[in-house]
Amino acid sequence: MNRIEKVLLMGNPNVGKSVVFSRLTGIHAVSSNYPGTTVDFSQGTVQVNGQNATLIDVPGTYGLEATCKAEQIANTMLDEGDVVVNVVDATNLERNLHLTLHLLEQNIPLIVALNIWDEAKHKGIEIDVAKLEELLGVPVVPTAAVTGEGIKELVSRIPEARNVPSPRRSEEQRWQEMGRIVEAVQSVEHRHHTVLEVLGDISVKPLSGLPIAAMVMVAAFAVIRFIGETLVGWFEGAFEGLWTPLMMRLSGALGASGFLHDIFIGELIEGEIDFVQSFGVLTTGLFVPLAMVLPYVFSFYLILGVLEDFGYLPRLAVLLDKLMHRMGLHGWAIIPTLLGLGCNVPGIMAVRILENRRERFIAATIISIGVPCAALQAMVLDQLGDHGAMYVGIVYVTLFLAWVALGRILDAVLKGESPELLMEIPPYRLPAVRTLGLKLWRRMRGFLKEAVPIVLLGMLVVNVLHYVHVFDYIADFTAPVMTRLFGLPKEAIVAIVLGFLRKDVGVGMLGTLGLSAKQMVVSVTVLAMSFPCIATFVILAKELGVRDMLKSVIIMLAAALAAGTTLNFIL
Amino acid sequence: MGERIPVTDVPVGASVRVVEVLGGHGMRSRLHSIGIRPGIVVTKVSGFPGHGPVVLQVGGTQTALGFGVCSRIIGEATL
Ligand SMILES: Nc1nc2c(ncn2[C@@H]2O[C@H](COP(=O)(O)OP(=O)(O)OP(=O)(O)O)[C@@H](O)[C@H]2O)c(=O)[nH]1
Numbered sequence: 001m002n003r004i005e006k007v008l009l010m011g012n013p014n015v016g017k018s019v020v021f022s023r024l025t026g027i028h029a030v031s032s033n034y035p036g037t038t039v040d041f042s043q044g045t046v047q048v049n050g051q052n053a054t055l056i057d058v059p060g061t062y063g064l065e066a067t068c069k070a071e072q073i074a075n076t077m078l079d080e081g082d083v084v085v086n087v088v089d090a091t092n093l094e095r096n097l098h099l100t101l102h103l104l105e106q107n108i109p110l111i112v113a114l115n116i117w118d119e120a121k122h123k124g125i126e127i128d129v130a131k132l133e134e135l136l137g138v139p140v141v142p143t144a145a146v147t148g149e150g151i152k153e154l155v156s157r158i159p160e161a162r163n164v165p166s167p168r169r170s171e172e173q174r175w176q177e178m179g180r181i182v183e184a185v186q187s188v189e190h191r192h193h194t195v196l197e198v199l200g201d202i203s204v205k206p207l208s209g210l211p212i213a214a215m216v217m218v219a220a221f222a223v224i225r226f227i228g229e230t231l232v233g234w235f236e237g238a239f240e241g242l243w244t245p246l247m248m249r250l251s252g253a254l255g256a257s258g259f260l261h262d263i264f265i266g267e268l269i270e271g272e273i274d275f276v277q278s279f280g281v282l283t284t285g286l287f288v289p290l291a292m293v294l295p296y297v298f299s300f301y302l303i304l305g306v307l308e309d310f311g312y313l314p315r316l317a318v319l320l321d322k323l324m325h326r327m328g329l330h331g332w333a334i335i336p337t338l339l340g341l342g343c344n345v346p347g348i349m350a351v352r353i354l355e356n357r358r359e360r361f362i363a364a365t366i367i368s369i370g371v372p373c374a375a376l377q378a379m380v381l382d383q384l385g386d387h388g389a390m391y392v393g394i395v396y397v398t399l400f401l402a403w404v405a406l407g408r409i410l411d412a413v414l415k416g417e418s419p420e421l422l423m424e425i426p427p428y429r430l431p432a433v434r435t436l437g438l439k440l441w442r443r444m445r446g447f448l449k450e451a452v453p454i455v456l457l458g459m460l461v462v463n464v465l466h467y468v469h470v471f472d473y474i475a476d477f478t479a480p481v482m483t484r485l486f487g488l489p490k491e492a493i494v495a496i497v498l499g500f501l502r503k504d505v506g507v508g509m510l511g512t513l514g515l516s517a518k519q520m521v522v523s524v525t526v527l528a529m530s531f532p533c534i535a536t537f538v539i540l541a542k543e544l545g546v547r548d549m550l551k552s553v554i555i556m557l558a559a560a561l562a563a564g565t566t567l568n569f570i571l
Numbered sequence: 572m573g574e575r576i577p578v579t580d581v582p583v584g585a586s587v588r589v590v591e592v593l594g595g596h597g598m599r600s601r602l603h604s605i606g607i608r609p610g611i612v613v614t615k616v617s618g619f620p621g622h623g624p625v626v627l628q629v630g631g632t633q634t635a636l637g638f639g640v641c642s643r644i645i646g647e648a649t650l
Pocket of ligand 1: 011012013014015016017018019020059060115116117118119143144145146147308309429432435
């Protein structure tokens with residue numbers, strides 16, 4: 001056999017391809033218990049016959065008819081590969097064989113990984129592997145990617161992959177063949193519904209599903225807040241105990257004032273460092289991302305990961321389908337929205353799973369306006385929470401209303417129709433701790449690597465500009481809007497501009513202005529709705545194109561102006 | 572032989588055998604590839620009021636479909 005250089009990993013959506021990929025390569029691809037996690041393809045290295053080969057995780061497809069984008073991509077990639085590893089969901093053999101038969105008709109060696117083998121056994125599904133090998137004419141290896149079972153054998157048998165010349169069949173013939181194979185190799189032991197299956201069913205029925213959804217959301221919020229607050233308490237303690245003495249010494253060494261002191265330590269409040277108010281790069285600049293935001297990012301992604309891997313999100317999508325239709329979207333759009341509650345960047349990247357440009361525009365725009373990221377929320381909870389839960393509530397309600405209202409307006413204004421829901425609902429699964437942990441770690445690392453440096457850089461720039469009084473000019477220029485429309489001091493513009501770098505730092509800055517509760521509500525809302533932060537900006541341009549991104553930004557500014565003014569006059 | 576009705580009219584919990592899938596080629600082949608095609612038995616797991624989405628059990632999988640798509644799947648009562 002020729003040297004294998006490119007191995008393609010192919011399969012239906014949600015068969016565990018990403019988990020197999022990470023097992024084979026040691027690289028962690030994102031896996032979630034909903035179809036369509038692999039929108040982009042990832043690439044890694046796998047050892048075949050002691051030599052390195054490139055492993056490509058091809059987007060999940062049901063067939064090769066090129067009826068959707070994923071299938072077109074899959075088709076073109078087929079031409080470049082040397083071997084296909086076809087990942088098949090053993091709990092769903094018949095449907096999965098559709099793609100397998102298509103692949104057999106291609107001129108490329110094939111090996112089948114019969115994945116989710118553990119669950120199949122559990123469900124009383126028995127598959128005669130030897131018989132299946134014989135009927136397909138290619139190697140078949142049972143695997144359970146989450147536990148690693150069968151992965152070694154899969155790798156060692158890749159060189160055995162074969163290309164059996166088979167004629168092109170018609171769809172009709174393929175179905176017959178699928179039926180025949182399943183008949184011959186599979187026997188299903190009849191058994192009662194499991195608790196998870198019963199739970200799965202009642203959570204997609206309207207009468208039981210909606211109360212369950214409400215409970216899940218309230219519980220998720222409560223747990224996120226509980227874990228977040230607990231961690232914030234610990235981290236604050238650590239900062240005060242360990243970092244304060246060090247910074248006080250540095251402050252003394254710098255002479256308690258002057259240019260360097262102002263930039264790195266910030267302003268001393270009654271002779272002490274105040275990690276929220278001082279606003280130095282090494283004080284507030286480290287404290288905000290690490291002690292105030294990180295705990296919430298952690299607890300948010302922990303809970304989101306559990307909901308994702310358990311398989312709850314597609315059910316939520318079904319429940320909310322009708323609501324989303326009113327906004328020109330369908331239920332699927334709830335998934336990017338929830339991701340956006342962590343960080344708008346992955347949220348907007350996920351709008352790619354939506355079918356058409358109109359939907360993607362609406363979803364991306366209303367996410368960047370109405371969906372506050374975890375960093376922003378952590379700061380709002382902290383800064384407004386002191387004034388009372390009611391004020392926090394006002395901000396959330398305003399953002400939610402803006403989200404719905406803008407969706408409805410855009411749906412009415414933009415030409416075109418919203419496509420219909422067509423989505424597989426995976427079974428509930430108990431999340432595997434390993435995949436959960438890896439995913440959480442990857443997301444945390446992303447935050448630390450991308451957010452923290454921007455916060456530090458942002459604080460540095462702001463402090464320098466502050467020192468040379470640049471902001472005074474800007475503040476004078478926008479003063480009419482700030483004071484007359486929003487009822488804010490003119491300096492509030494600095495925080496809003498700062499929000500362009502990082503929203504959390506923007507809220508932190510607002511905290512130093514001594515605003516009243518009402519002013520805080522107005523300014524935080526404007527900050528959340530106006531300009532997206534720079535990272536979101538870049539992603540918007542990439543996903544929507546520059547023209548649509550600019551349109552989106554104009555809508556954001558208008559919405560922020562309207563919401564801020566309204567709040568100022570009705571509160 | 573039972574009467575032919577769109578799957579949207581099937582009561583929740585009931586099963587029908589699919590006899591026809593209406594609509595354009597693209598929609599048909601999307602439905603076919605997720606296992607919804609003539610001859611297959613589908614069970615309605617859930618249906619939302621006011622032309623909301625429908626959830627069907629097809630073999631080992633559940634699939635959620637918009638009302639419009641689902642109304643184009645024609646079934647016949649199984650015996
Ligand atoms: N029980 C069990 N669950 C598995 C196995 N492999 C994957 N899973 C779970 O199945 C779900 C889907 O896995 P993914 O790796 O995201 O699936 P995928 O095929 O990459 O999906 P797309 O990217 O959407 O095409 C996840 O919740 C996994 O944890 C397995 O062998 N056994």
